[in-house]
Amino acid sequence: xxGKSLVSINDYTKxxxxxxxxxAAKYEKQPKQTILQGYVVATLFYEPSTRTRLSxxxxxxxxxxxxxGFSDTxxxxxxxxxxxxxTIKIVSNYSDLIVIRHPLEGSxxxxxxxxxVPVVNAGDGANQHPTQTLLDMYSIRKTxxxxxxxxxxxxxxxxxxxxxxxxxxxMSQFKTTFHFISPEELKMPDKYxxxxxxxxxxxxxxxxxxxxxxxxDILYMTRVQKERFSDPIExxxxxxxxxxxxxxxxNTKDSLKVLHPFPRVNEITExxxxxxxxxxxxxxxxxxxxxxxxxxxxxxxN
Amino acid sequence: MKDRKQLSVSAIKDGTVIDHIPxxxxxxxxxxxxxxxxxxxxxxxxxxxxxxxxxKGIMKLSEVFFKEEDxxxxxxxxxxxxxxxxxxxxxxxxxxxxxxxxxxxxxxxVNPVCITNNEDIRTKFELVSRNPVGLKCHYCEKIxxxxxxxxxxxx
Numbered sequence: 001x002x003g004k005s006l007v008s009i010n011d012y013t014k015x016x017x018x019x020x021x022x023x024a025a026k027y028e029k030q031p032k033q034t035i036l037q038g039y040v041v042a043t044l045f046y047e048p049s050t051r052t053r054l055s056x057x058x059x060x061x062x063x064x065x066x067x068x069g070f071s072d073t074x075x076x077x078x079x080x081x082x083x084x085x086x087t088i089k090i091v092s093n094y095s096d097l098i099v100i101r102h103p104l105e106g107s108x109x110x111x112x113x114x115x116x117v118p119v120v121n122a123g124d125g126a127n128q129h130p131t132q133t134l135l136d137m138y139s140i141r142k143t144x145x146x147x148x149x150x151x152x153x154x155x156x157x158x159x160x161x162x163x164x165x166x167x168x169x170x171m172s173q174f175k176t177t178f179h180f181i182s183p184e185e186l187k188m189p190d191k192y193x194x195x196x197x198x199x200x201x202x203x204x205x206x207x208x209x210x211x212x213x214x215x216x217d218i219l220y221m222t223r224v225q226k227e228r229f230s231d232p233i234e235x236x237x238x239x240x241x242x243x244x245x246x247x248x249x250x251n252t253k254d255s256l257k258v259l260h261p262f263p264r265v266n267e268i269t270e271x272x273x274x275x276x277x278x279x280x281x282x283x284x285x286x287x288x289x290x291x292x293x294x295x296x297x298x299x300x301x302n
Numbered sequence: 303m304k305d306r307k308q309l310s311v312s313a314i315k316d317g318t319v320i321d322h323i324p325x326x327x328x329x330x331x332x333x334x335x336x337x338x339x340x341x342x343x344x345x346x347x348x349x350x351x352x353x354x355x356x357x358k359g360i361m362k363l364s365e366v367f368f369k370e371e372d373x374x375x376x377x378x379x380x381x382x383x384x385x386x387x388x389x390x391x392x393x394x395x396x397x398x399x400x401x402x403x404x405x406x407x408x409x410x411x412v413n414p415v416c417i418t419n420n421e422d423i424r425t426k427f428e429l430v431s432r433n434p435v436g437l438k439c440h441y442c443e444k445i446x447x448x449x450x451x452x453x454x455x456x457x
Contacts, residue, residue, distance in 0.1 A: 008443065083421055106417040106441025125415050127442055 002300040005112035005119040009130040009166045014173050017137060023293035023302060024138050024286070031289060035301050036065030042095035043069035044087070045122070046078070046102040051262055051284055052122050052131070056099050059291040068094060085114050092116040097295060100124075118298045126162050132261055133166040135290040136220075139283040140171075143257040144217055147174040151215050155181045156222035156242050156267060158188040163261040164222060168192050178203040179212070183238040185229060209242050214251050219244070221260045221280075223267050246271040259283050312345065317364040319386040320376070325349055327379035328359035330453045334375050334408055335368070342366050354382070370397070375408055377401040378435060379453065403429050405437055410452040416442035425454070 001016050012020075027033075041060045045053050048071065057067050069091075070076050078087065084107060091098055092115045100111050101122040108121035108128070123129040141147050152171060154164045158180050168178065168188075172195060180188045180203060187205065196203050206212055213219060224242050229235040243266060244258065257279040260268060264280070272278050296302050323331055328348050332338055343364040352358035367387065376383055377399040387395040405427040411418050418425045418441055427437035427446065435448045 084417070085421065085423075102417075103415070104417045104420050105413060105415050105444070106411075106439060109441045110417050110421070110423060124417075125442075 001297050003118055004298060005108075005115075005121075006130050006294060006298065007108045007112050007119065007121045007124075008128045009133045009170050011130070017134065017170065020134055020290065020293045020297060021138050021141055023297060024134075024289040025142070027289040027292040028286070031292065032062050034064040035296060036060055036063035036299075039065040039097075039299065040095045041065055041067055041097050041099060041295065042091045043067055043071075043099045043122075044091065044101070045069065045071045046073050046100070046107075048072070049101055049123065051287065052101065052129075055284070055287040056122065056131075056291050056295075059288045060295060062288070063292055063296065065295075069099075084111065088114050088119075089116075097299060120294060120298070123162075126160060128166060129162055130166065131287070131291055131294060132163050133170050134294065135283065135287040136163070136167050136259060136261070137170055138286050138290050139257070139259060139279060140218055142286070143279060144255065147171070147176075149175050149177075150217040151177050151179065152218045152220060153179040153181060153213055153216040154188075154220045154222070155209060155244070156224050157186045157228060158182040158222070159186040160225075160228055161222045164188075164220065165192060167220065169195070172196060172199055172201055176201065179206065179216070180204070181206045181209050181212075181242070183207065183224070183234070183241070185234060185238075186224065209244075209248075211248075211251055213248070213256075214253070216252060216256055219252075219256060219258045221258060221264075221267055223263075223265055242267060244268045244272055246275055249275055249277050252277065312362075313391060314343075314345075314362045314364045314388055315391055317342075317362065317366050317388050318368060319363070319388060320361045320380075321358070321384045321386065322352065322355060322382050323359035323361070323376075323380045324355060324382075325357050325359050328361075330379040331359075331361070331376045331383075333453055334379070335372070337361075337363070337366075340366065371402060373397065374399050374402045375405070378405065378408065378451065381433075381435075401429055401432060401435065405429060408453060409437060409446060410454050411439045411442060411444065412446040412450045412452075413439065413442050413444040416444065418442075 060067055088111045097118050099120045099122050100108050103125050105125035105127040108124040112119040121128055158164055226235050256277050258277055260280040325348055345362045348359040349357045383399050385397040386393045407424045411425055426440035430436045430438045437446045
């Protein structure tokens with residue numbers, strides 16, 4: 001992965017993921033180092049993202065690196081009509097690595113082709129967000145001790161949720177059993193189910209969010225967004241069905257952990273936050289260590 | 303039937319004949335091969351009777367020869383096309399076309415929020431299924447299939 005851009009979760013092999021996760025564990029023990037001293041990382045955020053940007057910037061800052069970039073295109077030449085191609089070529093001259101978030105799909109792949117430095121995709125529209133997937137995997141392995149043979153329950157918007165799709169693709173390399181809990185309108189797309197069929201992996205689909213979660217090792221919650229429904233009545237019917245409340249965790253495994261990629265609106269009630277099974281805040285913190293591992297691996301500093 | 307064919311389109315001495323083009327694809331084939339930009343003598347026929355296709359298009363291109371990879375590009379819109387290479391009024395070679403594994407710069411990505419539809423970028427696809435045709439965008443990773451395939455005309 002040295003010098004290699006990270007655009008899609010499919011760009012790295014299973015061994016490469018595992019190496020990143022091992023390294024992230026090292027950074028978790030010692031997140032403050034000077035390994036990035038003298039390095040400049042550009043963070044180009046063409047659309048807002050609080051967590052992803054801050055966690056990249058925190059990751060780099062804690063290792064002694066410097067950040068340049070923008071979090072809003074309003075103050076940049078983009079408003080004058082500068083192309084992505086030109087911006088990337090120019091920023092390549094100013095930095096050792098580029099982190100990009102852009103609303104257009106495929107923009108990060110394109111950036112990686114025109115940049116003279118490695119590019120890390122921090123989200124290109126609804127397409128890919130590989131660093132989120134790696135931090136999800138890190139959180140799963142850390143809490144379960146393994147990535148193999150787990151029961152992963154995905155809840156909510158499984159149709160449009162890019163994080164669940166990428167996580168499914170990555171975890172399908174680890175003998176995972178998947179459970180999909182979603183309203184009819186937001187079911188896991190066929191192409192992902194076909195992918196699991198091809199690999200001989202088991203999956204189960206459920207409409208009701210009930211005590212079936214007693215078997216879960218990981219409960220991966222996502223937001224059911226109103227704008228995804230063509231029929232507002234359908235949304236009203238299901239909007240309160242896919243909400244995790246504290247009492248629902250009573251008969252679940254002791255080792256169960258609840259993950260959520262954030263932002264959360266109301267799909268996990270706040271009384272769950274105090275439950276030891278709630279892991280989403282730590283999951284967000286793990287994003288810093290995972291991104292430290294990704295940036296330093298690509299720059300070959302370990 | 304045979305007489306009628308000879309009446310419709312005259313023979314050429316040297317060049318390329320492309321037969322069995324679906325009628326709706328004739329102009330797409332012209333665009334893909336860039337025939338609207340060359341000055342050779344060419345005959346295009348359309349709505350000709352065909353046992354196989356019902357109606358078909360045909361083109362006879364005098365003194366025009368193609369590389370195999372260039373001809374294969376038309377397989378996206380004319381998968382059953384038959385190509386005859388003519389030398390001195392004789393057919394010296396017959397070819398079928400095959401969709402290439404990598405398709406570049408011919409097809410527009412179906413995804414409106416793909417970067418290739420928003421900046422001046424040459425499209426690139428990987429062939430993921432042959433029948434029906436499925437092309438995966440190298441950039442946004444979405445599939446463009448036969449039903450929503452738009453050919454980019456060459457400039």
